[in-house]
Amino acid sequence: MNRYFLYLVVLNMLTNVIIFVPRFLIRYRFDGMLISIVIAIVAGMALMYADTVIYAKFPGQGLPDIIQNRLNKPLRIVILVTFAFFWFIAGLLTLLGYIDILHRFINPELPKVLLIAIFLLILCFVVQFPTIKVMYLLEIILIINVPFIVFIFIKAVTSDYLSWDSIFEAGNHLYNMPNLNAVAVASYIFSGYANIIIFNRLFKEKIKKINFVLIFGISLLTLFTSIMVPIGMHGIDSVDEFMYPWIIMVDSIRLPYSPIERALFIFLMLYVNISLISVAVHWHVAFELVKGTFSANNRVKKDRLVLALFFVFSLLSVIRIDYMHPGKISMYWLVARLLFEALAVFGFFLFLRRRKA
Template sequence: MNRYFYYNVFLVSLLNLMLFVPHILLRFRYDGAVSSMGVAIVIGSSLALMFTKVMKSFPGKGLPEILAEFFPKFVIVPFLLFMAVLWLVASSIALVSYAVLINRFFNPDTSPIVVLAFLCLICIYTSSRSTLTVIFVIEIGLIINAPLLLFILIKATRSTAIDWDAIRTIANYWTKPPKLQPVSAATYVFTGYINYAIYNRLNPPNFRIRYRWLIPLTGTFILLMTFFVPIGFHGTETVDNYLYIWSVTADSMLMGYGFIERVMFFFLLLYLNLTLIYTTSGWHQAMEFVKSCLPKSSPQVDCIQTPKKNWIITSVFAVITLTYSILLNEKENFSISSYWLTFRMFIEIGSVLFLFVLAFRRKTST
């Protein structure tokens, strides 16, 4: 079961390349981005290690069941609905952003709303499955896509087009003090562990998460790649001209493999798969939080037939996502995403510390 935990960590780490995290970090490249990444590595790694410690104290239980041990339902329902909104916002922002990318790079003549609607239909079906099925989907998706993405990332560092002088120039700004916005953006790379707020239901008693040193190691590697590789390809100034910087960076790379000469299209197809998997996981967890608020709710990690309420809840998520895309433009979406990343970091810190106190209380009372 260890691999399922790390699948979530790797999924979020890799997905940050296609979100607004690189652009936010690069905006602060002269003003504290390097030191902010150092702070984020410490914060993100500490939260991840602390959270794994907490989940070890509650084997086979998700966040709703943990809270139900200590508080009455009328107290925890608002908190669970709030957590459902957080997971929905995170996944829907990723889906909306990728619909814009598909429209811009693959088929500019098609409306992004049409593309988004098609993606939402896929996610309605996949996210409404059982928890066990969703974790299998994550596993299959990462086994297929992650090695290819890592190959592209490693190839980028070995490209002759990369300018190491530009990278060294920006690295010399490490003395600038960290800023809140780049710190919160950089901590998102480590936030995949929080998905076990629901997936911990799959863990048997006496379960231990091993090789936890992989969390800071993997997060640091992806974070450094996220920030420095685009600088090496585009220079210290031009790098700030692009919103979806990694799409342009992938377009700067070539592969001498015949039918895969331009990396960008291959890169975007791989990230289409990851975005759908990420949204599937996010909507599924939001759905489980909502279901935990319903009367007579009981967690089921595997079920033969999909309950109707799963279809209803995920369909509502799709309608909310489409409405969000219609009402807000790309600039407003970026602004909301920036504020959300900061808000998410504080909520994440508070939630992990709160659960740590509950785990300590449970241990001392037994």
């Protein structure tokens, strides 16, 4: 079961390679990007380890189960709804980001509303699954897709168009002062650990230390390649001109012996699966948290009402996305998310201390 924890973290790392991390971090390539990445790795690993140690005290239980008989009902509802809101927004931002990518690079004539409606029908079906079935689906998708994604990463790193001079130039700014926004963005690749809030129901034993060693190594590789490869391909000065630097970079890769020569289409199709299961995991957590506030009466109707809210709010968001400045909203949310995660871990630690007392 320990491998399930690794899946949750790796999923978040893969998803944010094209949506959040390179797009925002590259803005700070001259203003403390590298030192911010180092701080983000330390902070992310520390929060992850602390959270897993705390939840190990409650094997086989999610947050709704843990606080069910330990907090009064109004406080319990406030906590669960607040957590559910953050998880829903995390999934929604990922979904909106990928809808924008598909609209720009695959079919600009297809209305975004129709595109998101198709995805929402799939998501509203998947998020109702039992937690173990969601994890099985995640495992299958990762096993099928990750080898191809790794292959494309290797093709990018070994490309003749990769300029190591630009990469070394970025490395010269290692000692610049760190930036809070950059730390928040870089630390987001670790946020998959927070899904343990529900998926702890699958963990009957402590997370083994080998998982943290693997995550540390994968995070180093993911962060530095997701930033340095676009810088090496586009140049350190011009890389900031692209909204999705990884997408443009992959479009320069050719696979002459493949049925599809342009790697971009393969890359985007792989990430359709990765992004959809990422949103499904986030919304499954939000769905289970909201369910924790319900009584047993009329459970089916209440579940359908929650799914209807997910559906309607997502449709309204994609309709108004051009007026909402999604880039600014995403950046504000990433900073708020880091503070919220730290506060959640610290608050749960105090809760554990009070329980012992």
